[in-house]
Amino acid sequence: KQEVTQIPAALSVPEGENLVLNCSFTDSAIYNLQWFRQDPGKGLTSLLLIQSSQREQTSGRLNASLDKSSGRSTLYIAASQPGDSATYLCAVRSHGGATNKLIFGTGTLLAVQP
Amino acid sequence: GAGVSQSPSNKVTEKGKDVELRCDPISGHTALYWYRQSLGQGLEFLIYFQGNSAPDKSGLPSDRFSAERTGGSVSTLTIQRTQQEDSAVYLCASSSTGQNEQFFGPGTRLTVL
Numbered sequence: 001k002q003e004v005t006q007i008p009a010a011l012s013v014p015e016g017e018n019l020v021l022n023c024s025f026t027d028s029a030i031y032n033l034q035w036f037r038q039d040p041g042k043g044l045t046s047l048l049l050i051q052s053s054q055r056e057q058t059s060g061r062l063n064a065s066l067d068k069s070s071g072r073s074t075l076y077i078a079a080s081q082p083g084d085s086a087t088y089l090c091a092v093r094s095h096g097g098a099t100n101k102l103i104f105g106t107g108t109l110l111a112v113q114p
Numbered sequence: 115g116a117g118v119s120q121s122p123s124n125k126v127t128e129k130g131k132d133v134e135l136r137c138d139p140i141s142g143h144t145a146l147y148w149y150r151q152s153l154g155q156g157l158e159f160l161i162y163f164q165g166n167s168a169p170d171k172s173g174l175p176s177d178r179f180s181a182e183r184t185g186g187s188v189s190t191l192t193i194q195r196t197q198q199e200d201s202a203v204y205l206c207a208s209s210s211t212g213q214n215e216q217f218f219g220p221g222t223r224l225t226v227l
Binding site for chain 2: 034036041042043044045046049089091100101102103104105106107
């Protein structure tokens with residue numbers, strides 16, 4: 001059974017710092033991995049999607065890497081801003097099977113202090 | 115539409131009542147998903163529709179939960195005889211195929227008194 005873990009559960013940094021969020025999964029047979037952000041009381045906003053054949057994806061100040069064999073992904077945020085404050089979730093779609101459901105981690109609550 | 119929409123945004127109901135939650139996926143998306151987000155449980159999969167294929171209902175927590183998707187577009191999640199433990203945010207997502215990036219709606223916050 002696929003399990004997804006995110007560390008740390010919460011993180012507080014001063015504005016301008018670079019930071020890394022971690023995601024690990026127990027079954028390396030994944031189809032893809034997706035990073036989301038969730039603002040309080042809101043839905044999920046997709047940030048980056050990494051296919052299993054890819055090593056990383058970049059969007060602006062965000063860079064996500066994937067090491068499928070070790071069951072790990074990281075989300076790197078450069079030059080953090082107060083507007084980056086949110087909960088960050090990673091989710092994996094396991095390979096095979098009829099369903100395309102995402103298995104979510106429990107999230108990292110990020111606070112960027114001005 | 116520009117994105118996935120859900121209605122209502124908030125629903126308060128009494129224990130034992132039935133509720134219906136609606137999801138309008140992104141136009142042209144063939145895959146539609148329902149998830150539930152509750153305190154202590156995180157985000158969990160409920161049901162998945164792909165085109166005309168039989169839905170994957172493996173995540174539905176009990177037979178009080180059902181969902182349908184009419185005309186390959188709008189979906190309705192129905193919860194019968196609601197219980198307090200059904201209180202959660204119900205999120206809908208769609209993707210252009212079953213394998214691609216999933217885009218989420220704003221969710222419906224359900225409170226069962």
